[in-house]
Amino acid sequence: MDYPEYLRKVPKVELHCHFEGTVRAATFADLARKHEVALPTDEVARLYDYDTIYEFLKIFGMVSSTLIDRADFARCAYESLEDGVRLGNLRYREMFFNPTLHTRRGIPMATVIDGLVDGIRAAETDFGVRCKLIADVYRQDAPELARQMVEEVLANRVDELIGLGMDGAEAPDPPEKFVEAYRAAKAGGLRLTSHASEDAPPVNITTCLDVLGCERIDHGYHILADTAVLNRCKDEGIYFTCCPTSTAVVYGWPDLTAHPIKDMVAAGLNVMLNSDDPTMFHTDLGREYVELCTALGYDQSTVRTLVLNGVDATWLDDTDKASLRTEFTGELDALDAALTGTDR
Ligand SMILES: [Zn+2]
Numbered sequence: 479m480d481y482p483e484y485l486r487k488v489p490k491v492e493l494h495c496h497f498e499g500t501v502r503a504a505t506f507a508d509l510a511r512k513h514e515v516a517l518p519t520d521e522v523a524r525l526y527d528y529d530t531i532y533e534f535l536k537i538f539g540m541v542s543s544t545l546i547d548r549a550d551f552a553r554c555a556y557e558s559l560e561d562g563v564r565l566g567n568l569r570y571r572e573m574f575f576n577p578t579l580h581t582r583r584g585i586p587m588a589t590v591i592d593g594l595v596d597g598i599r600a601a602e603t604d605f606g607v608r609c610k611l612i613a614d615v616y617r618q619d620a621p622e623l624a625r626q627m628v629e630e631v632l633a634n635r636v637d638e639l640i641g642l643g644m645d646g647a648e649a650p651d652p653p654e655k656f657v658e659a660y661r662a663a664k665a666g667g668l669r670l671t672s673h674a675s676e677d678a679p680p681v682n683i684t685t686c687l688d689v690l691g692c693e694r695i696d697h698g699y700h701i702l703a704d705t706a707v708l709n710r711c712k713d714e715g716i717y718f719t720c721c722p723t724s725t726a727v728v729y730g731w732p733d734l735t736a737h738p739i740k741d742m743v744a745a746g747l748n749v750m751l752n753s754d755d756p757t758m759f760h761t762d763l764g765r766e767y768v769e770l771c772t773a774l775g776y777d778q779s780t781v782r783t784l785v786l787n788g789v790d791a792t793w794l795d796d797t798d799k800a801s802l803r804t805e806f807t808g809e810l811d812a813l814d815a816a817l818t819g820t821d822r
Pocket of ligand 1: 494496645673696754
C-alpha cells in the first residue's frame with residue numbers, strides 16, 4: 479500500500495458537502511433528458527467545465543433545475559454517498575442542501591426532504607454509511623424568506639434533519655442579516671453552523687459565534703488575519719470544516735501548498751477536511767486527503783488528527799461519537815501497521 483492509497487483508505491467523516499454539488503455529471507445528463515432541460519454541451523465529461531465562479535454558479539443552478547421528483551433527489555443522494563464510500567471510505571456525513579433553490583421552482587419542501595431521506599436510508603442499507611441533513615440559508619435570499627424556510631423545514635422535520643447552515647456569496651450579505659432564521663432554528667432544536675470568513679473578514683466568524691450561535695465554522699480561512707479571533711477559536715476549540723480543492727480553484731491559490739489550511743493547522747486550530755462540491759470540482763473526498771496531505775507533507779499522526787477532528791466535530795450524541803472514535807482509531811492503527819515498511 480502506498481501513501482495515497484493509505485490516505486484514501488483512512489475512515490472519514492464529512493461535514494461540509496453540498497448535496498447539489500455532488501450530482502454525477504452522467505446523472506445530471508440523464509435527469510436533463512428526463513425533464514427536457516437543455517444542456518450547454520452533449521459531452522458528459524465537459525458538463526462541469528467552467529472558467530469563472532459565475533459560470534460555476536450557473537451550472538450549479540442548472541443541475542438543481544433537473545431535480546424535480548422525489549426519485550430524483552433519492553437517486554442523487556444515494557449516488558453521492560456511494561461515491562463518498564467508494565472513493566474515500568466515507569462513514570458518516572452531515573450534508574448540506576439548499577431548500578429554497580428547489581422550493582422557489584415550485585418543488586414542495588416535503589418532496590425535497592423525503593427524496594433525500596429515501597436516498598440516505600437506501601445508501602445506509604447498501605453501504606453502511608450514515609448521513610444526516612443540514613438545511614442551508616442561501617445568503618442572497620431575503621431574511622424573511624430564510625426565516626420562512628426554517629419554519630417549513632421544521633414543519634417537515636425528519637430524524638435525519640439535524641441542523642441549519644448558510645452559504646452563498648458572503649461579502650455582499652453578512653451573517654447578522656439572518657439572525658431571525660437562526661433564532662427560529664435554535665428554538666426548533668436544530669444545531670447551527672455557517673460558512674464564514676471564506677471570502678470576507680474574520681469579524682464574520684465572531685458574528686456567527688456570538689450573534690447567530692453557531693457551533694462550527696465552515697471554511698474560515700481569513701481568520702489568520704486576526705490574532706484575537708484566532709486565539710479565541712483555539713481557546714474554545716471551535717471546529718473548522720475546510721475544503722482544499724474547491725476554494726483553491728475559486729480563490730486562485732496556485733497550488734495547495736499556498737492554501738491557508740496549512741497555517742490554520744500550524745496555528746493549532748481544529749481543522750477537518752471535506753470535498754464541498756466534489757463532482758463540480760472534479761474531486762472526491764479521498765482525493766482531497768491525497769492532494770492536501772501529500773502537498774503539505776502531512777505524516778500519519780497529522781492525518782489521524784484531521785480524521786478524528788472530523789469525528790469530534792460531528793453532532794452525534796456523546797455515546798455515538800465515542801464509539802465512532804473507537805472504531806476509527808482501531809482502523810487507523812491497522813492501516814498504520816500495514817503502511818509501515820512500505821514505500822512512502
Ligand atoms: Zn461550502
